Amino acid sequence: MSGRPKGAALVLRYAGFAVVATLANLGAQRLVLAGAETVDGAWLALAMVCGTGVGLVVKYALDKRWIFYDATRGARAQGAQFALYSAMGLVTTAIFWVTETAFWLVWGTDLAREAGAVLGLSVGYVTKYLLDRRYVFRAEAAA
Template sequence: MSARPSGAALVLRYAGFAVVATLANLGAQRLVLAGADPVGMQRLVLAMAVGTAVGLVVKYLLDKRWIFYDATTGARAQGAQFALYSAMGLVTTAIFWVTETAFWMVWGTDAAREIGAVLGLSLGYVTKYLLDRRYVFRAAGGAA
């Protein structure tokens, strides 16, 4: 694996991966919401769930390899690690969902909903990094 980034390089890499995962999340949401006019609460919840799942898998794969340099192998070990990674995301997902839903309910537009999603995801990703470094990837040495 390549040399571990330090300081600003790590922040930029993590932020870039957060952007990639956010775009994957919002893209998946748009696919679910396509053709639904007006968007109802059930369709919005489904879109948010699908988007969250897609973003979670994308971010896990990127973080594991390029942020924490984790070399965990084996289906059982990786499954347990992904489960822990997902559990750490429960609180951060709540931040994201509440923010996105609040923006949609207040302004009622797709643009507002996506702004709320980006803000919620941004706050959530900062929190998620700290949790992952401490609890999920600590055996890998994490990234300082």
């Protein structure tokens, strides 16, 4: 299909979607942390899990439709695909969580925590694209 982006256009679209998912992730984290009197490890973990879930769903929907042009239909097939997409994200999520937590532990500020999140998500999303292209959306990516 000629309307599919390639090269720089694909990189820009993917990066834009990564920004959207990152903002959704951080927004969800802020909502969770707004309920805490003080941010401790338990609150930070809860915020990171909630943010990761929101970011995952947003990024999957955008990638499926606008990056890989995936036409998988049916609840069972899409459920299996989302499970594989999520599994590919386990390593990349670890990159993100470790980086965000390290920045928070070293500098102890929300700005540092969010800077660590952005850095970790950036590295994670590049890795995630490569894994998704190879293992999750293989048939469409090859077209």
